[in-house]
Amino acid sequence: xxxxxxxxxxxxxxxxxxxxxxxxxxxxxxxxxxxxxxxxxxxxxxxxxxxxxxxxxxxxxxxxxxxxxxxxxxxxxxxxxxxxxxxxxxxxxxxxxxxxxxxxxxxxxxxxxxxxxxxxxxxxxxxxxxxxxxxxxxxxxxxxxxxxxxxxxxxxxxxxxxxxxxxxxxxxxxxxxxxxxxxxxxxxxxxxxxxxxxxxxxxxxxxxxxxxxxxxxxxxxxxxxxxxxxxxxxxxxxxxxxxxxxxxxxxxxxxxxxxxxxxxxxxxxxxxxxxxxxxxxxxxxxx
Numbered sequence: 001x002x003x004x005x006x007x008x009x010x011x012x013x014x015x016x017x018x019x020x021x022x023x024x025x026x027x028x029x030x031x032x033x034x035x036x037x038x039x040x041x042x043x044x045x046x047x048x049x050x051x052x053x054x055x056x057x058x059x060x061x062x063x064x065x066x067x068x069x070x071x072x073x074x075x076x077x078x079x080x081x082x083x084x085x086x087x088x089x090x091x092x093x094x095x096x097x098x099x100x101x102x103x104x105x106x107x108x109x110x111x112x113x114x115x116x117x118x119x120x121x122x123x124x125x126x127x128x129x130x131x132x133x134x135x136x137x138x139x140x141x142x143x144x145x146x147x148x149x150x151x152x153x154x155x156x157x158x159x160x161x162x163x164x165x166x167x168x169x170x171x172x173x174x175x176x177x178x179x180x181x182x183x184x185x186x187x188x189x190x191x192x193x194x195x196x197x198x199x200x201x202x203x204x205x206x207x208x209x210x211x212x213x214x215x216x217x218x219x220x221x222x223x224x225x226x227x228x229x230x231x232x233x234x235x236x237x238x239x240x241x242x243x244x245x246x247x248x249x250x251x252x253x254x255x256x257x258x259x260x261x262x263x264x265x266x267x268x269x270x271x272x273x274x275x276x277x278x279x280x281x282x283x284x285x286x287x
Contacts, residue, residue, distance in 0.1 A: 034065045035267065041068060048079070058276075060255070063095055078124070101146045115132065116160050128165060151189045162192070205229055256278065258278060
């Protein structure tokens with residue numbers, strides 16, 4: 001080893017020690033539009049207004065729950081893209097009502113077409129991610145049968161999404177995907193590079209942190225709740241620093257987005273505090 005190589009190693013040593021003690025990643029702070037579901041549904045808040053709110057909160061992106069789009073015309077979607085660009089906000093995801101678990105070939109084909117339609121909307125919106133649901137387990141069906149049916153929809157849907165560079169994220173959100181185990185199995189059996197898990201940290205009924213940890217290797221996007229389930233199933237305050245550290249350690253790079261569902265909270269006073277906390281923890285674990 002010559003002197004130059006020795007000096008290079010010595011210079012790198014503090015950085016390497018820092019990486020070993022604190023995992024680094026590339027996390028971004030966002031908001032899930034569902035947080036403002038009441039206002040969007042009542043039409044007291046437009047999506048353009050919401051985009052400006054996200055910018056004012058200092059957040060990077062918006063997960064666009066599509067239920068409250070005025071329409072899906074090219075003109076409307078282009079307007080949202082333009083508003084987002086002017087406000088420094090990424091419309092990174094479209095959350096849609098696609099339900100993977102369909103028990104017949106005909107229903108599976110119809111749901112694939114439904115997924116294709118929303119992938120096209122996401123492409124026009126400029127989103128590189130689409131959130132889908134696992135769906136319910138039909139009466140008298142086994143979980144394994146339901147997983148197989150879900151895979152039959154997810155694979156061709158991901159083929160189409162992948163042709164446009166768009167990821168599909170299966171959310172843990174009741175029914176077939178109530179817990180991490182079947183959610184992970186759907187994605188593993190699909191074995192598709194454009195299919196993963198939209199991890200909702202507050203939806204698991206028990207053992208929230210360990211359930212989240214199981215999903216991290218497959219995470220495509222994250223909905224961050226203020227509550228998380230403990231071992232008994234009680235909802236307790238979520239430790240966002242702990243969750244961010246878990247995602248960073250697992251190699252996740254992407255959005256951690258606030259999805260606030262606590263009743264009675266005044267969003268105008270609560271969200272700025274949540275956004276400040278989220279910006280802090282995402283910066284802490286980002287390069």
